[in-house]
Amino acid sequence: MPPGEIVIYTDGAARGNPGPGGLGVVLLYGTHRKELAEGYTLTTNNRMELLAVIRGLETLKRKDLQVKIYTDSRYVSDAVNKGWVFNWESKGFKKRKNVDLWKLFLELYRKYSVTFIWVRGHASIPENERCDQLAVEASHRDDLMEDSGYVDNNNESFISFS
Secondary structure, eight states, rough: OOOOEEEEEEEEEEEEEEEEEEEEEEEEEETTTEEEEEEEEEEEEHHHHHHHHHHHHHHOSSSSOOOEEEEOHHHHHHHHHHHHHHHHTTTTTTTSOOHHHHHHHHHTTTSEEEEEEOOOSSSSSSHHHHHHHHHHHHHHHHHOOOOOHHHHGGGGGGOOOO
């Protein structure tokens, strides 16, 4: 890893889509390593994939870093690498899902020099496998948080019958 480069591996998981979900992040910088995991009560896999990237970027303290993000999410990597998210933004994210997260992502993305690398999931890539493990374990925690962006944007679907 060249000096000034940080590598971030990310993964998201949902048990049901929607359902309880989690995210996992592994950050590598020189000899330093940091792992992050969060679990949510009700969310989607795509939201967890994107939120994992956001959490990784939020962790960075220096703006002069070259950032390589490895993800097994085509949703995230293609949106950036193929320029879709910038087109969505120019059209006000009309008829797009996860607008709250995409806006937050773009704010963070523009602070760094970021390269996305898509990797095949469950292909024995150790750090990707670790992120998957972190995400799945986080989705099973007792202290799951609310994904308010998902609930706020989909509340008509959550009518409680007692």
